[in-house]
Amino acid sequence: MNSVVVEKNPRTISPRAVLGIVAVGVLLSSLDLFIVNVALPQIAADFRGAQISGLSWVLNAYAIVFAALLVPAGRLGDRSGNRTTFLIGLGVFVLGSALCALAWNTGALAGFRVLQAVGAAMLTPASLALVLAATPPQRRAMAVRLWVAFGGLGAALGPVLGGLLVELQWRWVFLVNVPIGVVALVVGLRMLPNPAGDGGRLPDLVGALTLIGSVAAFILALVKGEDWGWGSAGVIGAVAAAVVLGAAFAVSSRSHPSPVVDPALLRLPNFALMLGNALLFNIAFAGMLLSAVLWTQTVWGWSALQTGLAIAPGPLVVPIVAVAAGRLIARLGAGPVLAAGGVVFAAGILWWATAVTLTPDYVGGLLGGMLVTGLGVGLTMPTGFAAGTAGLPPQRFATGSAVLAMARQLGLAIGVAVVVAVLGAPAGPEATLQAFQRGWSVIAGAAVLAGVVGLAARLPRPAPAA
Template sequence: MNSVEVQEDRRTVDSRVVLGIVAVGVLLSSLDLFIVNVALPKIAEDFAGSQISGLSWVLNAYAIVFAALLVPAGRLGDRGSNRTTFLVGLGVFVLGSALCAVAWNTGALVGFRVLQAVGGALLTPASLGLVLTATPPEKRAMAVRLWVAFGGLGAALGPVFGGLLVEVHWRWVFLVNVPIGIVALIIGWRLLPSTRGDGGALPDGLGALSLIGAVASLILALVKGTDWGWTSTGVLTSFVVAAVLAAVFVTSSRRHHSPVVDPALLRLPNFALMVGNAVLFNIAFAGMLLSVVLWAQNVWGWSALKTGLAIAPGPLIVPIVAVLAGRFIAKIGAGPVIAAGGVIFAAGIVWWALAVTLTPDYAGGLLGGMLVTGLGVGLTMPTTFAAGTAGLPPQRFATGSAVLSMARQLGLAVGVAVFVAALGSPIGPDATLEAFQRGWYVIAIAAAAAGLTGLAARMPRPAVAQATAVA
């Protein structure tokens, strides 16, 4: 898109309207990464003969396809139109949700979840591309922080909404997306700014396929490692396939005139650093969410709904902290804010390791750590994305944001695997406090490491100026 077109869109469409529309899609797709977990037992009851192990693919298929398609989908938006890509993605996601709600067996439900994931992968990078395009440079840092905050809310509030909806019927976990998504589609069709991509040559087909295969194989190995065994043929083969395809992707990207991911992106200020930070911090974030769900439900014996409500206070403060973080960025810079967020998040996890007991005590045990980790998320995640996207050229907004989103998904998958490995077995009422403490210390180390990687981040002057204006 040329500068004239961008200016015209800004005059006719308020960037806050664009953020509000795309936030609906981001929130729905993020919710669906986590909301279905609490519905699996009820689904197993409805589908006679289904086993939880088989139904796990309702979760795994979504995670694998979503992560694998993010970057090719971002490149598609940058080449064509982020508006069109977002609306198509939202439409596919809504269709997949409606079909999931009427699924008649496990196979159909898994297939329709794949359709949902395709839609989510299309809309996610395009949504941030639209926000960046419609927002003046001096206001982009705040817009990105809010965009990330919506995604973080969806991830952490999934168990809350899942627990509430399952009380009615598990099909409402999917059906609720339909009316909300249709309204967002109608409003988006009318109000989202028209965008034109770079219109260049078709992206590297071999590179796109090898990247999809590499990410899918890696996520498969991570999510099934515990079930299949880390030294099983299936897991080891998946890791080998991921490594080979990653090598093919790198080689093809270096030689092709239109790579899916331009190697120059990795040389942009902050970008590669923030990719690494996104992986590390989301290892800790995934471990945190999994640990509190397992502890509350399996050790304290709480219901899914009660567990979700116990989690809620942390995520609810994330958007507030994300907005207020601009004041700190203006004064001390993005790097120290990210570092502080990582350390604070780690402190919240250590809080649990020191305060939680086998006797249920929410106020004295879980609540304090939940609030502290929420503070860490609000400081780190939005600032990481803002710093990582600050130097992106307009013609690579969606691709760059897709790489960061893919790094986040990889971190989430690794985090679950790392926490389960640190916890050991059994994962149930007989799990010892010492086992959970071990897992909490491991993810606290990952959060602190994420903070260290953020120290070198630097926000460009327009973003700092915007942070000052907010303050």
């Protein structure tokens, strides 16, 4: 029997007000995926020269937990009420941000980032549900586009805002979330709609935990491979743990009535392909962003603000290209556009591998590759999302979208680990240049593989007019 979702304590609520409130949470959670990159060198100096292999967990702890909990948190919101889930998630995120600003070493900071990620995973799917609940049906498509745009804005503003805040002190990267989040909490308590939950099954939290453990063990093997030795017992044990936990995740997904990844989704047109494309492309994307930050700050000696401004042209290209990509898809199909996006992104990275030198030269070395990678992102990410969701039935849209987002976050985490593993700890300027060139070649390879996987995507043709 279908149940009707009703709102507890109904009242007139402005859809714009609801969008404005939840957009704060979405923007902050997206921003924190990218804003911390430019702060890593300053964090290392403050924590007495912490190694990049350790600091990478400041990025990866957030991405892995955020990814694994997105789908369970979305189901929890549907079950218990999205207003409550959003507000608790925002409160947890704000608390985690405050604790991150007080962190005393790398381990504490990575641990508090996990708390941030739990909050972000709770608030993100609940925020979209609240927007849809408050918006009339005829205006929901525009509301969803605006909701997505706030997430993209976080990616674009992250490096620049991070650079500005690090000029004050790196702890401001986290502390700035607190007053903004508290205001959103207070206003949200008064104004957000309160649709009743459906009281369905509890989500598969065991599956989420095994996924977190599997990815974390694999990343541990990558980042510690050079220190421990690639054939050491520690690395082999970490890989074995990743395989065992991955198998446990697959078993849980097949047997649980509310799994993190519903196996039925993988049989839908394009869906499995777009999971692979999202994973591979975001490995490349994360590698690009982290390598640019490390090169400009540790090799060229630039400030965090200079680095943020240097990265900004790439994200600014993305929305322009994303609009044009819609016309290309109509003419060529999704597969060729995804393939082109992967190849173009790889070309931008290889630009760096051939043009960047030890002598700082932004226009001749870094800028061209940054613009070209932005072109690749604009061709790939919106197209991949459209192709991945095109075959989803309406009742699976939210879940399917969350799984695609999960693949993206896991790709970001693995990409950071790959860069750390490939760069190692080179001795001397020339060795550093060669290490980055190897890293850029690996990143370009991941982007090309993403394009190859995406080439098989097919969007359904619209039905002819009657």
